[in-house]
Amino acid sequence: MRASLRDDLKAALKTRDRVAISALRSALAAIENAEAVPVDQPPVAAAGSEHVAGAAAGLGAAEAERRHLTDADLRSIVExxxxxxxxxxxxxxxxxxxxxxxxxxxEAEVLNRYLDPA
Structure with missing residues (x-):
């Protein structure tokens, strides 16, 4: 679903369809927000710097794993x-x-297209 949302956003940008652009950007942002790591989740302990407490060392050491959403989760967000x-x-x-x-x-009608069974 996410890939079709992104592809349709590109097409809407090319045709300058403001309603579709707004709806699709909002839905994609809601999906990205749902994938974010919860604030109350403790950070993963990694080997850090001996000079700075809590510092992460190495490329990508401070990156947090994003949540993986199922198709049902994506559908729920769009709904x-x-x-x-x-x-x-x-x-x-x-x-x-x-x-x-x-x-x-x-805008609701644009997003409803992704909820209809194809």
Whole structure:
């Protein structure tokens, strides 16, 4: 799913489709955020510098392993993005901001394409 999101983002950038660009960038950012190492996870102990406490030595020694997401996790993230946009669109419509509501509905529709079984 991630590869198709990235490929479609490239195509949207070429065609300057602002709605698709916004939706796809947001979904990819949400996926990247979900892969981040949790803050409460203790750092991996590595051989460091004798001069600086807690320093990591060597190329990539300070890099943390990112979480691996399953296809179900990716689908859940995209579903949440669609839900947030739909809820925000309802709120904008309630406030009389039909232009913003229409934009958010269009973004939700772009992301809905990745949820439909192919």
């Amino acid at each position: 949440r993005e669609v839900g947030e946009r739909s809820a925000a669109a309802l709120e904008y419509q309630r406030l009389g901001r039909d232009d913003e509501a229409a934009r958010l509905r269009a």
